[in-house]
Amino acid sequence: MYRPATADQLLALEVCAGIGELARSERFAAADAEMVTAIVEGIGAFSAGEWAPLNRIGDLEGARLENGVVRLPEGFAEAYAHYVDQGWNAIAAPAEWGGQGLPFALGCNVLENLGSANFAFNLLPMLTTGAIDALEQHGSEAQRALYLPKMISGEWSGTMNLTEPQAGSDLGALRSAATPIESGDHAGKYRISGTKIFITWGDHELAENIVHLVLARLPDSPEGSRGISLFVVPKYLVNADGSVGPRNDLRCVSVEHKLGIHASPTCVMSYGDNGECIGELVGAPNRGLMAMFTMMNNARINVGNQGVQIGERATQAALAYARDRIQSVRAGSPDRKPVAIIEHPDVRRMLVRMKALTEGARALLYYTAGQVDRGTLGDTEAAARGECLVPMLKAWGTDIGVEVASLGVQVHGGMGFIEETGAAQHYRDARIAPIYEGTNGIQAADLVTRKLGLEDGASLDALLGDISRDAGEETGLVRLAEECRSIADWMRGEATLDDRLAGSVPFTTMCAVAVAGWQLLRQRRAIEQGTSPSLAASKQVSVRYFLDHIVSETMGLAAGARGGSTLLYELSNEALCA
Template identity: 70%
Template sequence: MTFIAPTADQVLAMRVNAGIEEIAQSERFAAATPDLVEAIAEGIGQLAAGEWAPLNRIGDTEGAKWDDGVVTLPAGYAEAYRAFFEQGWNSISGSTDFGGQGLPFTLATCILETLGAANMGFTLLPMLTVGAIEAIDHHGSDAQKATYLAKLISGEWSGTMNLTEPQAGSDVGALRSTAAPITEGEHAGKYRVKGTKIFITWGEHDLAENIVHLVLARTPGAPAGTRGISLFIVPKYHVLADGSLGARNDVRCVSIEHKLGIHSSPTCVMSFGDHDECIGEMVGAEFGGLKAMFTMMNSARVNVGNQGVQISEAALQKALSYARDRIQSPRASSGDKTPVAIIEHPDVRRTIMRMRALTEGARGLLYYTAGQIDRGTLGDTDAQKRAEVLVPLLKAWGTDTGCEVATLGVQVHGGMGFIEETGAAQFYRDARIAPIYEGTNGIQAADFVTRKLGYDNGDVVKALLEDIVADCAESPELASLARDALAIAAWMAGGDASLDDKLAGSVPFTTMCAVAVAGWQLVRQVQATGSAEKAAITRFFNRTIVPEARGLGAAAMAGAALIYELDTAALVG
């Protein structure tokens, strides 16, 4: 199968769902003309098909290799990464003050989507760098920006987020890494960082000149919990005053994980300060680590939601290729007994339609979120708030969708899908991490019902759902789903639902809201284009996927008593 970027669908989503033409009316994003938008979508599609997609299989079968602290990638990866950053793709939305092109985040979203559909594990490298750029740009000093941003924005250097520790998991406040201030010598004003971090994506590799680690740690006497964490820049190689690279810092990769999927993405255990000479510098104020962390995490959660679209597109293309070529049995309703391609059989056809509807719905949600982020950047506070509400919907439902579409892709292949050589299983394995990292989908749902639902006394979520009702008068299934969600939101905000009740119903409620927004974005595409093809996909979404989401209403309001009816001893038997 040859990968082909879904350029036309992406351009449509950018135009209709993100509203990029309206965004380009601003002075800041005026360069994002329709011609440039199409050129970027087509250009990254060519790079992805020619350079990244051919490496996807070898990345899965050979993967990253660790040897005495050194991590190497299979042949071809260094050249493909060099082509990526030398052609300027990493700098699309970077600040023009540091060599970036200053284009909308929506276009950077398109670039990551295309690259990730071609090779998801590889695309985690630039994806994590985005988080480092965001943190330094928002919280770093002028000197730190001058030292690090240009190289990170170009892609010559890569970035990481070092949050998780073995004993802490998702409880970041339980971290034990330390940062001791240095008062004398050449490193005065900096810190000696010491500790171990796990699950560090692209924490060590041989593709970039330097790796800029952003590390959460505690200073001496710091308060317990999340209030006492600070953020530090710890480069792999020290950066000298003239911007050149100096000696190796006291940081090393002690191992890489053996994972279910994304084998081309080295997931590292990182050790800082084995020789007590790991030098870092604080980003922002002391104890400001949590604020900086959320800057990184918010960026990462949007881009992980994007991964759901990426893997859906890849699995869909694989399944379509197989279903068109695989000849087996006559169609049951036909008098002709000649075997046909399996895509002509009703259940395979239904499966393919479901894969496509989910993929296109998730893409609509992705670009709608990206457009709201761009509007927030331009100073639209309502859009910024809406974007914050959309992020957990995109991350949770988008990645759940990626898993579903990938498993449906295996199903289309039948027994051959269970055989590794066909390649369908790789998408299934690669997809499974996305609902877990950057905050599990349960954490996303908890965030949605405990924090986002209460924004402006609930008016932000209410306005979103009311917009769906108003815009989907000719799509009664969607309007009904949005009304159901409004009723559940009111119940959760009222006095009858306890915190446990909200959390018990958070996942089904989050799914309901995400499906409502995704379906709405498909409707908007039909309204904008009048496309019969889009209308058919949207009808399928509204009549099969939306009713399933409406059916989650009972679970969303079932309350916590049901899940605690058995005590723990009885539950575990």
């Protein structure tokens, strides 16, 4: 039975996102305490009641391609229609186009609840929110008016189409083409041709239309990433009055057979088989990558959120099983009666660890979202800090999702390896998150290259400095923040680019744990001052575990962060593969 983590979410919104402070701005004035509580409780109840029951059937039956149509298991269409009818897709979308205009942090909460309830289903609204952001920031006035109202309501969904079979993460190698249309009904638009792979929710029948954002090349465009443009390519062409017209020349060729997220149709998409796939340019020619990165940045935060989602669901399942599973006598007990495995020290260790890691990732999520919201209000320092936090959240958050799901399998023991318990599904579902929207290695590379030097290094240094000053009595956390800053100085100085990249993953983990530990410490202090009394006992333990165990473990990564790249290349490729 899934229960929304409402109390901890409200605490993270208040302390880490600073939702009360955001509500004092004119833009977010509607996000008062009553509204925030109503949204968090409402989406929690909706997710548990309508999306969670579909999680298992979605895994067992999955999405399937039948006669050119992608089908979902029974119940998905109704659940999505109710999601749209209740307005959940519009929470953080711009009011100008029909959204509620509430903080991004509340939009994150909607997705957290939906994803904890049904990880694969949640990818549908998650991709749509990213497409909305890209069109809002880079689309023309006409494009925004035509597409955004229906996408914000959820009546139409959105995707992003980057990857091609030969390109992988190297977007500069894309070959999809866009040819200008000089005359006729579609003059001024483009004929799109090419194949895209790994397109999440690339086709389905739950929404009336699907708005694809597709990267492609114009004729005579520069080589590499500088020659990529972005196009909006709807599944059904859209008439001037916003109504749906004829089917566009695009199709789902196949649905991938995946390790997990079976209810999410991951599609191979073909554009222009008959030479009549119509698209519109979004933004300036050859500037598509910049526009797409707007969507990618949003998606990376939301994927980090997925680590929280799967962590919460796996933790709840493990706790329920451990409480009910009777096995063995408690070590050292004079009573020889077998006890629930929750009584055994090692099982208890795993459960407390799962809880502490999930709460730490949630704290980092809402702190990041709060910085994004402050950036929206014009705070440039917060915007830059948010940029530094994104790769930490995406990488560490998804790593945590995998670790917690794996611990969930372990708590279940042999039954965790059996599909019927559901623990294996959490692990299988979680494993994609460190890969998509830029692998975690790419996130770490972003941190030690572009983000390390953001504002001449001041953004990251200020963040780490705030942790050091505020951590106070928590000397372990202070040492971790100071070690992160020392490594950052080394990376900016004597380290080569290869050295930085070789140490990027452990460094990213160290920074993320430092921020998460700091935010958990702030939560504990707030509780000590009377906030969230229902969490007083449990939060003390989870925060103490995080600071005493997770933080101290993470200090051990410093050697890897400073280790350099020389050893990695001691062997030739041939010797390494021998």
